[in-house]
Amino acid sequence: MLSSGPAKKVTIFINEDTQHHLTALHDSILTFLLHKGVAGATSTRAYAGFGSHRLLHTPKIEVLAEHLPVRIEFIETAAKVDEVLPTLYEMVSDGLIEVQDTTVVKLARKQAKPEAGAPHERKAGAAKLLRVFLGENDRWHEEPLYDAIVKKLLMMDIAGATVYRGILGYGAKGHEHKASFLHPMRDLPVMVSVIDTPEKVAAAAEAIEAMLQDGLIVISDAEFVRLVRASRGTEA
Numbered sequence: 001m002l003s004s005g006p007a008k009k010v011t012i013f014i015n016e017d018t019q020h021h022l023t024a025l026h027d028s029i030l031t032f033l034l035h036k037g038v039a040g041a042t043s044t045r046a047y048a049g050f051g052s053h054r055l056l057h058t059p060k061i062e063v064l065a066e067h068l069p070v071r072i073e074f075i076e077t078a079a080k081v082d083e084v085l086p087t088l089y090e091m092v093s094d095g096l097i098e099v100q101d102t103t104v105v106k107l108a109r110k111q112a113k114p115e116a117g118a119p120h121e122r123k124a125g126a127a128k129l130l131r132v133f134l135g136e137n138d139r140w141h142e143e144p145l146y147d148a149i150v151k152k153l154l155m156m157d158i159a160g161a162t163v164y165r166g167i168l169g170y171g172a173k174g175h176e177h178k179a180s181f182l183h184p185m186r187d188l189p190v191m192v193s194v195i196d197t198p199e200k201v202a203a204a205a206e207a208i209e210a211m212l213q214d215g216l217i218v219i220s221d222a223e224f225v226r227l228v229r230a231s232r233g234t235e236a
Helices: 025-035 078-091 145-155 198-211
Strands: 005-015 041-045 069-076 096-104 120-135 161-165 168-170 176-178 189-196 216-229
Touching: 005 025, 005 078, 025 041, 025 069, 025 078, 069 078, 078 096, 120 145, 120 198, 145 161, 145 189, 145 198, 189 198, 198 216
Parallel strands: none
Antiparallel strands: 005 069, 005 096, 041 069, 120 189, 120 216, 161 189, 168 176
């Protein structure tokens, strides 16, 4: 099953009019990949192109319009690619197959809708609480630092993060931060709170430390109780 991490990207270049057992080859390939349980595949029709035959395929010339190139691409685990590649090699008698290493950064699926009135599933256990204290005006590559931190945590698959905006506070330098009528923008204090496993919190703290110029990182033990409503089942 495809998940975040190392993977293989397969790209197949063929002509639109190439046949396979009286069916368009690109349709046969997609049907084969679907039946083999490949996570997903996309077939796109190019506007123009040429290949090893040194013949330009373009819609500007009617007789060549039906020979336009088609690109089929999918990303899967190395094991799944090894499983389907021999058949693809046999099916593509005139074209190009490319395989390259890649990394899946995010794999998002549509969540099933919770069933009305369904009981909640209770999850509980030990965790770590991470709190980051910084200023509202702190920046990271021209964007608010707290915003950049949340984006970084999202990419690291952290369970969740919350940003709190303070109304009054001071830090190690003794400077008071507050909002008032005379000082509506005074670098108000901001706290980012995260709860996750000890391993993920440690990784998050390390990433945030590299982004933080002036602030405080606090890690403490925590116990979590999470209630998850039962779903109707997986949606396509």
